[in-house]
Amino acid sequence: MLKWGLRLLSWLLLYAGTYALFQPLLVVLDIIPFLGPYISSGAGWVVGLAVFLVTAMLATLVISIAFLLYHPLVGLTYLACACLSVQESQEPRVV
Numbered sequence: 001m002l003k004w005g006l007r008l009l010s011w012l013l014l015y016a017g018t019y020a021l022f023q024p025l026l027v028v029l030d031i032i033p034f035l036g037p038y039i040s041s042g043a044g045w046v047v048g049l050a051v052f053l054v055t056a057m058l059a060t061l062v063i064s065i066a067f068l069l070y071h072p073l074v075g076l077t078y079l080a081c082a083c084l085s086v087q088e089s090q091e092p093r094v095v
Contacts, residue, residue, distance in 0.1 A: 015055045022047045057085050
């Protein structure tokens with residue numbers, strides 16, 4: 001139980017730290033007179049969603065590297081999934 005609690009705590013801290021990187025952008029948007037709070041609120045939701053996706057990719061990468069040390073076969077599988085998720089998020093496919 002402690003192990004899963006620490007994993008959840010580390011994921012939440014990774015999310016909070018990544019969100020804190022984008023907080024100055026939201027503050028700058030909030031300074032705009034009259035429309036600033038509305039724009040900042042909408043941008044906050046967009047930034048929150050983007051940070052969630054980035055956190056999921058980074059957490060998968062960290063977990064796969066840790067598994068690579070202790071369980072190489074499982075770690076390689078996780079690492080392949082992490083690399084594919086990062087690669088797929090880089091460029092959209094043109095059909």
